[in-house]
Amino acid sequence: xxxxxRNSLAxxxxxxxxxxxxxPTIEPTDSGQSTSATTxxxxxxxxxxxxxxxxxxxxxxxxxxxxSESEAVWVIGYMVGTARYAMKNAVFSTDATNQSxxxxxxxxxxxxxxxxxxxxxxSEKWKKSLSLPANVAHFRKCLLIKGIxxxxxxxxxxxxxxxxxxxxxxxxxxxxxxxxxxxxxS
Numbered sequence: 001x002x003x004x005x006r007n008s009l010a011x012x013x014x015x016x017x018x019x020x021x022x023x024p025t026i027e028p029t030d031s032g033q034s035t036s037a038t039t040x041x042x043x044x045x046x047x048x049x050x051x052x053x054x055x056x057x058x059x060x061x062x063x064x065x066x067x068s069e070s071e072a073v074w075v076i077g078y079m080v081g082t083a084r085y086a087m088k089n090a091v092f093s094t095d096a097t098n099q100s101x102x103x104x105x106x107x108x109x110x111x112x113x114x115x116x117x118x119x120x121x122x123s124e125k126w127k128k129s130l131s132l133p134a135n136v137a138h139f140r141k142c143l144l145i146k147g148i149x150x151x152x153x154x155x156x157x158x159x160x161x162x163x164x165x166x167x168x169x170x171x172x173x174x175x176x177x178x179x180x181x182x183x184x185x186s
Contacts, residue, residue: 118157
């Protein structure tokens with residue numbers, strides 16, 4: 001009888017230790033840590049080429065995709081401008097008034113549409129959070145953004161944005177793409 005009570009107590013303790021509270025407003029990150037929608041998120045970008053939050057795709061990765069994806073992926077780049085209705089109307093300055101999209105590039109000083117991807121901003125939330133006219137201070141700043149790679153403005157780009165994070169003072173040259181080889185000099 002004592003053994004039975006001891007086993008029941010051990011099982012109860014095990015259940016209490018293993019159970020965790022579930023909050024639907026908290027989403028796990030690639031590192032397994034949880035972040036709440038109400039707290040500031042910290043992200044460590046370790047490299048590129050996988051489409052994850054810690055190893056996002058680059059602009060070049062999106063441009064080289066052979067097909068559109070159906071799954072959302074993370075992409076890193078600098079907001080360098082916007083384009084009204086077509087890429088030929090691109091504006092690479094803070095004088096832009098278009099809030100329907102932004103242009104991302106791997107080069108913060110880019111002024112060439114061939115080196116950019118357009119990112120569609122459909123909701124008011126994303127227009128306020130990411131558009132150039134609403135975020136002039138983030139012009140030429142690094143952005144980590146999650147969306148579905150697809151054709152937009154007759155070019156490979158991102159649509160259906162579901163997350164975005166400004167990486168203030170982040171320099172993309174500090175991360176090495178996965179296909180770079182590293183030579184160790186001894």
